[in-house]
Amino acid sequence: MSATLTDVGPKTTPTVLPRRRKPLRSRAYKLFRVVMLILVVIVFIAPLAWMLLASFKTNVDIYDAGKSVIFSPTWENYSNVLGRNNYFQFIFNSFWVAFCSTALSLVLGVPAAYAMSRFTMHRSALVVLMARIIPGVSLLVPWYYVFSNMRLVGGFSVLILSHMFVALPLIVYIMMSFFDSMPLELEESAQVDGLTAIGAFARITLPLSVGGIATAGILSFIFSWNNFMFALVLSGAHTKTLPVAIFNFVSYASIDWGGLMAAAVVVTIPIMVIALSTQKYIVTGLTAGATKG
């Protein structure tokens, strides 16, 4: 209380003195800031907009610089891509792999993060976070060796397993910083009231962690959806995920730019819709642990 009172004093008095000079300079800064912000938005959005525009152009229009922005849009690329190449299968594959690997990683990761946070098991946490540091290729070679000998390569199980490797460290990392910031008192009072420690975790902590779990889950879904390298090696003709499907799109002789852009839009749109509708969660998740130091 006393802190807020002393705060008010110095803040209000000095602003009286330099008032004469302030408006002009701050107006110039405001203008500069607006211009810069608009520039930032353009730089980050324009390429995506270009991709979206190109996906509605015929290949003839793509080659015509005069028709950069004004052209007669066509759905042809989308109907080609979606009709010809089993794309609905790939969309389902991507979704299924991302969903399963996220769900399983949450089951494994949330209790682990809880224990690591409450018992400050930093060394154990490091083991899990190692998975983030190791280059994926060094895991892929042995996995490929073993799983192809077990004749599992090309199936969903191996794909889900490998994507859990992306999801689990992320979930543990995010949930640890979530549990770190969660007060102990509620659990303690629940235990005083007769719940066991595990009971307090299941009935008090978990329901209160829904926000954190959503954050971790959404992010791990996105990362799994975007993953390319694991699926490139471990997926088969019927389990191909969208990024691999797009990559294979260009191995044909000449590039069908319109179709390629339509395929790229198909893979990014779902993730962007998720990202935009859950923006707050994503930002807290991405910045988890950043402010702890």
Add this chain to the structure above:
Amino acid sequence: MTVLTTTPRSAWRAYSDWANTHRKWLFAAPAMIFVGVLIAFPLAWTLYLSLTDAHGSVRAASHFVGFGNYLEVLKDTKRFWPATGRTFAFTLSALAVEMVLGMCIALLLWRPFRGEKWVRVAILLPLVATPVAVGMMWRLIFDPNIGFANQLLNFIGLPSQPWLSSPQTALPTLVFVDIWQWTPMVVLILLAGLTALSDEPDEAARIDGANAWQRFRFVTLPLLMPTVIVAVLLRSIDALKTFDILYATKGKGGGSFNEVETLNVYAYGLSFDYNSYGLASAVLILFFLIIVACMFVLTRRRKGNR
């Protein structure tokens, strides 16, 4: 302590007591075992493979060759050392620009303003976009004949550039793509750090007559340092391992002159395009040691700063 003495109940009770006292490991062990088995085993296997001449089919027999692969790799000035150089050039240049640019944008966004929400959306989109799709998108934009990049250059009166298609400009172009996609990540992390700072030191410096640059350099930046280091750590881990956009834009071997071949792309190519698993494993072990060394240096710095 009036315990009900029916047997199934007390058995359950005993189990429950056991579970509660051991909950630390009961909770942590499954995840750790999962990661441990899937890391420790592959690492050991990679180490073993790196000492053999394994190649061709995964079921083919292999012979122990000692450190032959390592010698071959370390003497390889055509692929390995250039790839190492490119890995560092890519990582350092992308990281430097991303940190400076990220800091500038974070400072622009720091104080609330109207339309803040829209700017944040714009920043979030590149970050979540699928890297392979992003690679394809830039391939079209940087296409020498039909790309928007050259249309823009010609519009302002500059000559066309070859961008991704020339060995000289391919890597810098891809650094640019990395910067486009990952600067938002730095912005978000730094912004979270900035919003968590208290206003008082800044206010005090302002009263003492410090100008904006001085307040940033001597007040905000030192206070933000822990967050900056987290951002550097996260970005350098991912930048060292960059694969998706390189492979999606230039394909096998980092292009026909290996112009964008980093260690990750090189190791991948050795493994899955040429099937020389033994050699690839030696490269991977060396790559892994490099990453661990980088992390070690960075985290040592972090402790030293506190």
